Ligand SMILES: Nc1ncnc2c1ncn2[C@@H]1O[C@H](COP(=O)(O)OP(=O)(O)O)[C@@H](O)[C@H]1O
C-alpha cells in the first residue's frame with residue numbers, strides 16, 4: 001500500500017459495533033427490527049440468534065449500509081454508518097446470505113479485485129489474494145471460474161474476500177445455512193482461526209448449536225426485539241435448570257401431561273408444551289426418567305419417548321418465547 | 328529482489344478519506360470491467376461488428392449491385408454518405424445498452440453480484456455512474472471499430488467531410504449518453520421483462536432513429552417528424568452527420584443541448600433506479 005494519508009479525523013474507540021434504538025419498519029408497517037441496542041467489543045465473535053424472520057438480515061443490512069434505518073443509530077468503529085457510509089464501508093467486510101461472487105472473474109481475481117476496490121496496490125492485492133487462497137485452502141482452485149466451486153468452497157471464498165482488506169469487523173449472515181455438515185465444520189474452523197487472529201465478527205444464525213459453539217456473546221432476537229443477551233453459558237444458566245427432559249405422548253394428552261409433569265416431577269421448575277413434545281426443566285433431581293414415567297403412569301398417560309439433555313440455547317429460547325427455534 | 332508487501336493490520340479507522348477511497352474504488356471498478364472485456368473479446372468483437380456490417384453491406388453494397396439502390400440511381404452515393412453517420416450512432420447505442428443494461432439486469436436479478444459491488448467504499452451513486460462511464464468507454468471502442476466499415480464497405484463512394492471539433496466533442500457526449508441510457512434500462516428491467524427491452528424499446532428506437540434518412544427528410548410526414556424528436560438516437564445521427572459529412576443535418580444548437588439534457592435525465596433516473604434496487 002502507498003503511504004496512508006489520513007485526511008480524515010479518525011474516531012477513537014474500542015467498541016467496534018454499537019446500535020441504539022435501531023429500528024426498521026418496512027413499507028406495509030412491517031417492524032423488522034424494533035429498538036435494538038447492541039454493543040460489540042473488539043475481537044469478539046458476537047451472534048444474533050433468532051428464527052427466520054426475526055430481523056437478523058435486516059439488522060446486518062443496517063449495519064452494513066444496505067438498509068436505511070427508520071430510526072435509531074448504528075455505528076461501526078465509532079462511524080455512523082448512515083451519515084458516513086463510505087467511511088464505514090472501508091472498515092467492514094460482509095458475507096451476505098446469498099452467493100455474490102463475481103461470476104465473470106476467476107477465484108483468484110475475485111480476491112485480487114476486491115483488494116483493489118479497497119485501495120490496495122496491484123502488488124499488495126496480489127500478495128494478499130495468494131495468502132488468503134492458501135489460508136482458506138483454495139490455492140489449487142485459483143484459476144477456476146467461481147461457478148466451479150462447491151457450496152462450501154464458495155462460502156470460504158466469500159469469507160476470504162470479506163477479510164481481504166482487514167476490516168475492523170466482518171458480518172456473516174447465516175454463513176452455514178445450506179452447507180453440508182462437513183463444510184459447516186470446516187467453516188467453523190475458519191471462523192475460529194480468524195477469531196484467534198483477533199478479528200471482530202458478527203454472525204447471524206438460526207442454529208443454536210452454531211451460536212453455542214462459536215460465539216463469545218450472543219443476542220437472542222425475535223420479531224425484531226432483543227430478548228436476551230449474554231454469553232452462551234450465562235444464557236443457559238439463566239434458565240435455572242440443569243436437566244431438560246423432553247417427553248413425547250399422543251397429541252391429545254399433551255396438555256394434561258404438561259400439567260402433570262410440571263406438578264409432580266421432583267425439582268421441576270416448569271413444564272411447557274412445545275409441540276409435539278412436553279419440555280420439563282428440572283433442577284437438582286436424580287433418576288429423573290423413572291420419575292417422569294411414574295408421574296405419567298399415575299395419571300394414566302402413555303409416554304412414547306423420553307430424552308434427557310443439558311439446558312441449551314433452545315431451552316433459553318423456549319423460555320423466552322414459548323416456541324421452538326426450529327419451527 | 329522481491330520484498331513482501333507490508334500487510335495492513337485490521338484497523339478500526341478508515342485508511343483513506345471518503346473522497347480518496349471513492350476515487351480509488353471507482354478506478355478499480357473500471358479496471359475490473361476492462362479485464363472482463365479482455366476475457367470476452369472473442370464475443371465482443373463479432374457482437375459489435377456483425378450488425379453494422381450487415382446493415383452497410385446490404386444497403387450500400389448488395390442493393391446498388393443488384394440495381395435496387397436506395398435513394399434512386401443518382402442518390403446511391405449520397406445514401407452511403409448518410410448511412411455512415413447512422414451506423415456509427417447505432418453502434419454506440421447498441422453497445423451502451425448491451426454493455427451496461429444486460430449484465431446489470433442479471434446482477435440485480437438472480438446472481439445478486441451487485442450486492443458486493445455496492446459494498447465497495449464509494450457512494451452508491453458513484454457505483455451507478457461507474458457503470459455508465461464503463462458503458463461509454465465500450466461504446467467508444469465500438470464506434471472506432473465500426474467507422475472503418477461504414478466508410479469502406481459501400482460499393483459507392485462515401486463523401487466524408489470531417490469536422491474535428493464537432494467529432495471530438497460529440498463522440499464522448501453520445502457515448503456517455505448511451506452508457507447512461509444503459510444504466511437507466513438496466514435498473515428498470517428484470518430477467519423476466521428484459522426481452523421486452525429489445526422487442527418494444529430498442530427496435531422502435533433504431534427503426535425510427537434517422538439512421539437511413541436525415542431528420543429533415545421526414546418533412547412530408549409531419550407527425551412522424553415531430554414524434555421521433557423524443558428519440559435520442561435522432562440527435563446522435565444528426566450530430567454525426569454534421570461531424571462526418573456535408574449532408575444536411577439538424578442544427579447543432581439543438582443537437583448538443585438535447586444530448587446533454589438526455590444525459591442528465593438518464594443519469595438522474597439511473598441513479599434513482601439503482602439506489603432503489605440496492606438499498607431498502
Ligand atoms: N425488503 C423488505 N421489504 C419488506 N419486508 C421485508 C424486507 N426484508 C425483510 N422483510 C421482513 O422483515 C422481517 C425480518 O426479515 P429478515 O431481517 O430477513 O429476518 P431474518 O434474516 O432474521 O430471517 C420479515 O418479516 C421479513 O418478511
Ligand SMILES: [Mg+2]
Nearest residue numbers: 056057097174
Ligand atoms: Mg436472514
